Amino acid sequence: MILARIILGLLDLAPMSGYDLKRHFDTTINHFWSADRAQIYRTLARLVDDGLATVETVAGAKAPDRHEHRITERGRAALREWLTSELDRQPERDAFLARLFFAGSLDDAELAGLLARHRAAAREQLDALEAIRASTPPPADRRARLRITTLNCGLARARAELDWLDEITEELT
């Protein structure tokens, strides 16, 4: 459901093939959503079925043919409707917290290792986001500002995570 909306949002920025979409999911969009290739192609087919997008086969000059997808008026309406619809709270799901919750049977060294490994991953995540932001030009229009805003959210979360980790690593000596 949400994936379909996100794809509509991306198609609203520019016409794209499934491959282009996959690249967005792996880069620009990555800090708040990701998707598998198979899933993207299936969703695209459904969007076309539902009349929210159209396909056009573009013969590739120096590459295989692309199926370029374009958002339709109905697609734009659906996107708008999603943006203004009620927020559905999504359930929290955190595999690391799950481990930590049940880590009572680990000894001190094992627990410290668990925390250290998670900290390294969190640090990496933060660095990656900072790198992206550093290479992003200052926002020109509103869309660009919103894009940076979502990045900043990722940054804020990553920093909070690191702070919390430092705090509890001390606490659980």
Add this chain to the structure above:
Amino acid sequence: MILARIILGLLDLAPMSGYDLKRHFDTTINHFWSADRAQIYRTLARLVDDGLATVETVAGAKAPDRHEHRITERGRAALREWLTSELDRQPERDAFLARLFFAGSLDDAELAGLLARHRAAAREQLDALEAIRASTPPPADRRARLRITTLNCGLARARAELDWLDEITEELT
């Protein structure tokens, strides 16, 4: 996969029926994982199939029969193995950030509404967590300390979320 481990973790604390597990997923565990009844019962069946847990039908004195599940030695080994295994970074998935990212076509009032509604939800979340922590006795042993630690993580995240929201609400006047 992770759900199975979490259920093992819960069974390691005490023998339980599917119903008991469901209550945990809706309360104690809720801030980092949730699960549907059907999913819980299916997973329990698989755990028994795999020899990681056993079932025993307990005739209900003043209620329907319960199927009490008990973790086995192999189950405990599997749980331990999970706790010490490599962390697999789980993909970020945030429907709110997705909306925000594509909210360029909304007008100022609509955008403000979107932010305000999310802020209210985040506030509610924070209040709920604080209520739980307030009603939790100070930790006696290590297990209890870890449980509170995961709660604190939820709290830290919720606070970071609110701070970020306040910041950007000003910014995106």
Add this chain to the structure above:
DNA sequence: ATCTCCTATGCGACTTGTCTACTAGTCTCG
């Protein structure tokens, strides 16, 4: 000439997660 990598699309099988509805007993309140 072959090998490997990159672009590009798709299928099929599978797992996970959600939703609805049904059965069935107990307890409480009005």
Add this chain to the structure above:
DNA sequence: CGAGACTAGTAGACAAGTCGCATAGGAGAT
């Protein structure tokens, strides 16, 4: 006495997400 809430489990359909495999053209390297 009946309505509704709580306990307890089951069945079936379906949506979402993952993994592996196949195909196919072009580019560059060995």
